[in-house]
Structure formats: structure tokens, C-alpha cells
Amino acid sequence: MPLPDLCCARCRRRHPVRSLDWLCACGGLLDVTPFDREPPRLDAGGPASMWRYASALPVPGKDAVSLGEGMTPLLPVPDLPGVTLKVDYLMPTLSFKDRGAAVLATLARELGVRRAVADSSGNAGTAVAAYLSRAGVSCEVFVPAATPAGKLAQIAAHGATIRAVEGTREDVAAAAAVAAAQPDVFYASHVYHPYFLHGTKTYAYEIWEQTRGELPRTVVVPVGNGTLLLGAHLGFAELAAHGLIDRPPVLIGVQAAACPPLAEAMADGADESVPVTTTPTTADGIAIARPARGAQILAAVRETGGTIVTVDEEGTGAARADLAAQGLFVEPTSAVCWAALLAARAGTAPAGATWAGALPHLRAESVVVPLCGAGLKSP
């Protein structure tokens, strides 16, 4: 199967995947063009990893750059029947980003590229560095100058060259974009390269298989750049297109109150993320003030009948402690969804239209909440 090309989400211009384009000349974001897929099958068997769904991925599974990622446990929660936790930090680099990084690294090797750049202070940078190293592709990772030493050590261990950039997260992205504009450089971006989302869509497939096709009513997802949310939306949409499910679950996004550009857009009825004043948050993985795919995220959530809510630092901290008491130590970013569910069920959720709209979904008889990153990422 040839590698599917990309196309502009705005002007529909086609971009050969070998062009290494990651943004259209019109400024539009790129998506993957439709390609012939074989739908996943229940009981198809195959490896106990996301590559059991290789036939539905845009890269060849037989040559996958794989570290065994995916097929993470779906755990019941004591005393909360119907609520399950998808333990998606049980991944080679300890976060769900490995789903997308494995696909990007496989693509990079298929394309024969030698050099790649990425930008991330955290989980995506680590995942991309690990998988590109395995693929034999040299990698520069642009990070904020203030990135904690532990995270830098993890990225450096995988052989990536670290480029520390003074300034905002946007300044880091801008520096990466300059490097990515060099000839023959692959921008291994979890935000801009749409192949990444075909990795994270396996999150939806796994829930479908692990529930034996009896999907939950509600799927809750933390939202910063939306890599898990958009992947989950894509996966459920594909299952529906194949007639394998009646309707996708309702997607409920959760942001930190300290950085709520999408939750506020939802409250305002806006089609794009809105400017916000941010404050510090422990949920650094979703502290994205201007998500590039904001419009896609909002459209995806609305299409499922969902909404986006915020939780505060106190709620996030309490949720993290509650998960640890269940034996599951996660980073703060991973605790925001649990905080939202606990608030909805305890009746302590704040007022407001988006929260009111979220309550029935967070209290639904079946809800899946992800645990995206290990606690040691941010002890």
C-alpha cells in the first residue's frame, strides 16, 4: 500500500507525503487523505500492541518501528461500577504519545529521512526521541529553556540533540519551525503531522475491542493540543463509517482552569480557540494557550454532543491523590479527567453552561477515563 498523501484542511490542496510539508502555503493545517483501510475486527488476534490494527494504519505494520506500545489495560474502578480507567501510561516511554511516535517514526524510516526535528518540553519530545532513535533517524528536540532536568535527561538519553529556547512555548515552536524548513528535514510534530493522529486513533480501537464492541457512553480526554482527543475522534469515526458501532461515544474534553482556551471557546460558542490569560498549572502537558488544531478539536467535540470543562489545581491535586490511593501514580496532567469525573459525581462541579452540559455525560452509566502519563514524569 502506498503511503497516503496529505491535504490541506482549508484549501484542499494535495501535499505529497514525501514533500515533508507540514503546513499549507495558505496557512491551513494538513490532514491525511482518505486511504483504503481494512477495519479492525474483534477477535482478529495479532500482536498485543496497537499494531494488531496495522491494516487500518497509513504505515506498513510489518516494518513498524515498535517498542510494544498499546493494548494498555482497561481497569475497573472500585466502588464506581461502569467507570473504567485506560492505563495508557503503560507505554515504552511512559505516555500515550508513543502511539503517535511509533507511526511517525515508521513513516520517517519509510521515507528514508535522516534528520528530524521536534518541539516539546515533555512527553511528545521523549516519545519522538525514543522512536526516531530506534528508527536510526537523528533528531533535534526544541524545548523551553526552563524544562526540568529530569525530562531533558530522558530526551538526551535517547540520543536527541536538545535545543533550549528562551521565551514562550510559541517561541519554541517557532524555532523548531525554522529548523524544520531546512531541506530534507522531517518535522516529527505531534501537532502538525497528521500521521500522528492515526497512531493515537488506536486508543479508540482498543476501547472498542476491550469492551467487546459495547462502547462506553462517554469518553473523557485531557485537552491541550488535542492529540489524544482528535485521535480518539478519528478512531471512533472510522468504526462508525465501517458500521462497527452505531454512534461514537460523547467526547468530554478537560482543560486546566489555568489555561482554558478551548473550554472558553466552548462556553462562548466560538469555532476557534479564544485568547486567554494563563496562570501556572501543574498540568503542564495541556498548558497550551493557542492550540493549532483548536477549530478541529471544537468541531470534533461538538459533533459527538460533548463539551469541554475546566478543573482547578486543587481538584487536580486531590484527583491525583485519589488515583494513587487506587495504586495508580500519574502525572498531574493525567489527573484532570479524574478530577472532572469526581466533581460531577460529588456534585461539586462549578456552575456554568459547559459544566451543566457535561454533568449527565460524566455521570453516565459507562465512562472511560485515560491515565496518559506516569507519575514519575513529574514527581
Added chain:
Amino acid sequence: MPLPDLCCARCRRRHPVRSLDWLCACGGLLDVTPFDREPPRLDAGGPASMWRYASALPVPGKDAVSLGEGMTPLLPVPDLPGVTLKVDYLMPTLSFKDRGAAVLATLARELGVRRAVADSSGNAGTAVAAYLSRAGVSCEVFVPAATPAGKLAQIAAHGATIRAVEGTREDVAAAAAVAAAQPDVFYASHVYHPYFLHGTKTYAYEIWEQTRGELPRTVVVPVGNGTLLLGAHLGFAELAAHGLIDRPPVLIGVQAAACPPLAEAMADGADESVPVTTTPTTADGIAIARPARGAQILAAVRETGGTIVTVDEEGTGAARADLAAQGLFVEPTSAVCWAALLAARAGTAPAGATWAGALPHLRAESVVVPLCGAGLKSP
């Protein structure tokens, strides 16, 4: 099925499991008495965790205290055909100790105990704290006063009470033993409680299933207290007893040259660990100067025709970097086996009888090497 009792490995005295005994009055260590098992089956299916082998475990699987542990990936190594890495850090608390902790916590709940103690500065303490918290059992963890803050944070996050003890690792164990001697206290010891090894034996079962019964010739294991080695030995011995394999793989133990009581015993032909002078090592998880089950470890290794070798700090560091370049970031303790394999294959292994005896096994056509703990445990 009733919970099998314990018996003294030295005087054969029987100890009811409900007695909470963990050492015989004669000073002997306790083992689990033989119990009726159903052997594991290839293609039996079941959950994608170690509980697919519940019928072979001493605790009931239907009430397991589980976080989805086990069935970790077995990965090929690029350019080394026949060599596979068992990525056993893809566990809820990020180390293989979860296998044993899940069984101990299930036992604790079955026994109805309310209080437990453990002693460990590292992975076992974290695993036991997490699983006992999920089981609703309060837990005190005795640790060396010098334990790094990150590890303490992880143990404390699971709600365990931390008791810092000045002195050596033996002083810590002695303090834990005093606490464990209180009435109705469960000593959740990865060293003394033999149920733990029935958790780690699933490591062997999984290799058997993942290789479709075509076991590797050699299984390499890091050795400190021997919880993985003794568990692997037990698992392979059970498979052989059921006629499912012709012979167990050769077990090659690896210790840090900085703390080699078992490697030196092997070189000396001794039946028990020998006193050694230790020096600092990054492989802190196996820096055990006086392993309680030393005699059992030596006997197990010899029974398979294996031996125990040492690797130095430089080799461990280089092996860790080599694994990270493959995309796999592990703690130093997890890199010692890889260091041994690389030395054997590069012809750089030191001289000496035990190393000479290990070379053909480490160069065998099929070898499994475990990655026991995530790199962020010790960045």
C-alpha cells in the same frame, strides 16, 4: 481452593498461611507447600495480564488485586537475531515487582489483614505500597534514611507511612522485622514471603507463551535478592513438571561487580552467598550484600547449568546508553544483563571460570534479557 500453607525450607515444619509467619523458629526460610495447579495453556486466552495464569497461582484470580500487570512485550533486538528483550517495566508501578506485589496484596485481602509492613528503598516498596493501598490494607514501608526524595514521594503517594531508618540495608530490614512481629501484622516482604515468587513466576509463563512454547536456550536475570530469578526458576520448573517443556532454559544471573556475594560464591563453589566488601554502584536494586535466599538462588542457577557473572559500572552505563539508543530507557539495575550480553558477544568479558562458563550461554542462538525498571526510577 484453600490458600496453600507455608513450610520451612530447612526443617519442613508447616506454617499455616494465616499464622502470618515469615520465618521458621529454626531460622529457616519459608516456601509455599505444594498445591494443586492447573498448568497454563497456550491459546487459553484470558485477560492480557499475568492473571491469565490464575489457575496456576496460589490466590484466587477472580478477586485479584490487579492493576493490569503482566503480559509485557517481548521485543526483538535490531541486528541481533534470536535476542529478545522482555520489557518488564511496562507495569503499573514501572517495575517487575508488580507481579509479586499483586499476589501478596491479593493474599492480604483474602486473609483479612488490616496492617502490613514492608522494607525496601526502591521498586518493591513502591509496588507493595501501591497494591496494598488498592487492597485497602494500611502499610508502613521501612527505608534507608538516604533514600532519594523521588522514590519516597512515589511510596508516600500511595498512602504508605514511611519509616526512615539510619544505618545499613540490614538495619532497615531488622527494623521492619520488629514491626512485622507485632500481632496481626502482615509482613509484605518480597524476600521472605514465598507467595511473592508465585507472582514473579508468571515471567517464565509469559516467555513460554510468547515464544509459542519454543523457549530460549538462555534466560538472563539481574540478581540481588533473587526475586525474579527464583520466580523464573519456579515457573520453568512447573512447566517442566507438567511436561509442557523438555528442559528449563539455562539461567544466567548478573550482579554488579561492586556487590557480588553470589557471583563470588559461584566462583568459589560455595553453597551460600559469601561475605564481600561492597563499593558504591548505580545498580542499587541488586546491591544486596547478604541475600537471604542466597542458597536457593545458587542451587537454582546450578540446576539449570547456569552461572552468575559480574559487570562493572562502566559496562552498565554503556549498556544503559545502548538500550536508550534502541528507544528503551531503563534504570541502571536493568542494564546489567544487557552489559553482560554485550561483553560476551564483543569478546570483552573478563577472564575467570564463571565468565568462561557463561559465554556460550550468553552467545546462544536464543536469549531473553529483561528490562526490569523504568529509567525515570533513577534518572
